[in-house]
Amino acid sequence: MNDISVAAIATAVGLICSIVGTFVGYKSFKNETKRNFKQEVSEDAKGDTQLKMQLDYISRGVDDIKLDIKDQNRKISSLVERVARVEESAKSAHHRIDDLEDKV
Template sequence: MKSGLDYSKRGVDDIKLDLKSNENKREAVGDRVTRVKESAMQAHKCVDVISKKNAEVKI
């Protein structure tokens, strides 16, 4: 009976470790997505500035 409980406890411990690992990976991906969004917004601003300059030159 005790060995069955020990086996179940090890299984639960393994699941907890897997969940923690997945949580850390998810947080890292979320951080990367945030940085990509910020970079994309900055790129759009640069494109807008260049577009305005090109529009002024054509006039």
């Protein structure tokens, strides 16, 4: 009987240690999972912030390019008008020169 009670106690102690070990392992895993989740969320937030900043920078660059193109279009329109006036003036000058040559 003495051997049976020692074996029963050893079995009970082993069972209790197993249960405590399982509980401690589960708590450690749960805490590690929480920590990893928080780190992932933090890294995702940093990545999203960097991406947003880059998109904002690109957006400002596109806006600047649009303004430059509008300015170039205005300059081209102005040059087209000036060239048209110069052509009209040259045409008129040629007619006057032709008239002077006919008179001479």
